[in-house]
Amino acid sequence: MSTHDESTAFVPDRGSIGLRTERRGVRAVLGMTSVCCSGAALALAVLGVSQFDLPIVGYVRSVTVHVPWQKLTIPWMAFTSDVGNWIGEGTHLVWLSIALLLVGRIWTRLAFTKAGVQTLIAHGLVTVVVIGLKHLIGRPRPKFTHSGEWHIDPTWTSGFDSFPSGHTGASFAVATVLAKRFPALAPLCIGIAVFVTLSRVLRGSHFPTDVLMGACLGALSGLIAAAPLKHWRASFQTGLQRTAIGACAALGLLWSVSTPSEEGISGILMPGVGLVATASGLWLRKTMWTKKTGSDQSSRLSADSSFLLIAGGLASMTMSWHVVAATGLACVAYWLNIGRVPQEESQGTRTWSIARESLVLVGVLVVVMILYGGRDMMPFG
Numbered sequence: 484m485s486t487h488d489e490s491t492a493f494v495p496d497r498g499s500i501g502l503r504t505e506r507r508g509v510r511a512v513l514g515m516t517s518v519c520c521s522g523a524a525l526a527l528a529v530l531g532v533s534q535f536d537l538p539i540v541g542y543v544r545s546v547t548v549h550v551p552w553q554k555l556t557i558p559w560m561a562f563t564s565d566v567g568n569w570i571g572e573g574t575h576l577v578w579l580s581i582a583l584l585l586v587g588r589i590w591t592r593l594a595f596t597k598a599g600v601q602t603l604i605a606h607g608l609v610t611v612v613v614i615g616l617k618h619l620i621g622r623p624r625p626k627f628t629h630s631g632e633w634h635i636d637p638t639w640t641s642g643f644d645s646f647p648s649g650h651t652g653a654s655f656a657v658a659t660v661l662a663k664r665f666p667a668l669a670p671l672c673i674g675i676a677v678f679v680t681l682s683r684v685l686r687g688s689h690f691p692t693d694v695l696m697g698a699c700l701g702a703l704s705g706l707i708a709a710a711p712l713k714h715w716r717a718s719f720q721t722g723l724q725r726t727a728i729g730a731c732a733a734l735g736l737l738w739s740v741s742t743p744s745e746e747g748i749s750g751i752l753m754p755g756v757g758l759v760a761t762a763s764g765l766w767l768r769k770t771m772w773t774k775k776t777g778s779d780q781s782s783r784l785s786a787d788s789s790f791l792l793i794a795g796g797l798a799s800m801t802m803s804w805h806v807v808a809a810t811g812l813a814c815v816a817y818w819l820n821i822g823r824v825p826q827e828e829s830q831g832t833r834t835w836s837i838a839r840e841s842l843v844l845v846g847v848l849v850v851v852m853i854l855y856g857g858r859d860m861m862p863f864g
Contacts, residue, residue, distance in 0.1 A: 594665070609700050620635050732861075740860050
């Protein structure tokens with residue numbers, strides 16, 4: 484009798500096995516749905532930005548002197564073009580990674596060592612992807628393009644390697660790793676990457692869609708490189724979701740500063756709904772101020788709900804259904820991904836939480852000011 488009991492003591496509960504299998508299946512479906520929504524949002528954002536490719540390139544040409552060499556006539560544009568091009572040079576970024584490694588080894592700083600290794604990995608990963616896409620797609624650079632028509636034509640011909648931008652991809656790959664390793668420097672790192680992105684368009688080397696896709700690939704590579712290799716699938720899903728959100732934000736800002744306000748009911752209803760949603764999202768974030776840390780479940784839920792309200796509200800204030808559709812898909816992907824982000828990302832001191840929330844508040848207020856006061860301010864709408 485005892486032998487029988489021992490033999491049956493280790494028989495697994497079929498019900499619990501089935502439940503675990505079902506849960507894994509549900510998580511897999513939710514994960515795949517999140518990836519599809521993020522991909523669709525990113526595709527819509529790139530499609531939206533493509534409407535500004537030729538107008539922006541045309542404007543850059545209008546302020547460029549072609550003899551005796553290509554030179555922008557507006558000082559700040561010329562400065563951005565030259566300095567950003569130098570910062571985004573591949574060899575300079577590699578030297579930055581080597582410097583981080585040396586600092587980490589000499590002063591025994593593990594964070595610097597990890598940053599050096601991971602920036603090299605991210606840089607290498609995005610370089611392989613970008614070079615492959617450049618020559619597979621074969622898009623001509625702006626100086627060889629005078630119309631919006633082009634088709635995919637694999638080639639190794641120089642000048643037909645515009646999409647995506649290599650400088651932008653490498654800059655965002657390195658900046659994303661540094662932002663993850665040193666959160667306090669995240670705004671500076673991402674800001675420099677954006678500076679490089681702007682320089683590539685002003686230099687006449689790329690279309691806006693080239694740098695947008697380069698930035699997305701770079702950020703995605705950085706997020707994958709900065710996470711454990713065994714979690715690459717989750718890193719890819721989360722990274723794609725975040726790059727889609729960033730692409731939607733870029734489209735929304737570009738759309739707002741390039742197009743006039745909508746007339747009629749849409750011009751009244753969409754900004755009003757957006758303002759209410761954004762204000763509600765900011766109000767929800769008050770829990771981030773009242774809690775000692777932002778790591779408890781209620782604060783996390785408030786932060787997630789706040790983000791969805793703010794993102795949807797700001798999208799509505801652009802008065803563009805294209806932006807609203809892209810952002811809506813990105814928000815669905817974010818909602819499906821809630822709870823799958825590593826817990827370590829939500830931890831931090833109260834000082835860091837206050838600094839982060841202050842940055843969020845200032846950022847939202849600046850964006851609202853642009854959406855309301857910067858309509859149709861750019862000369863290429």
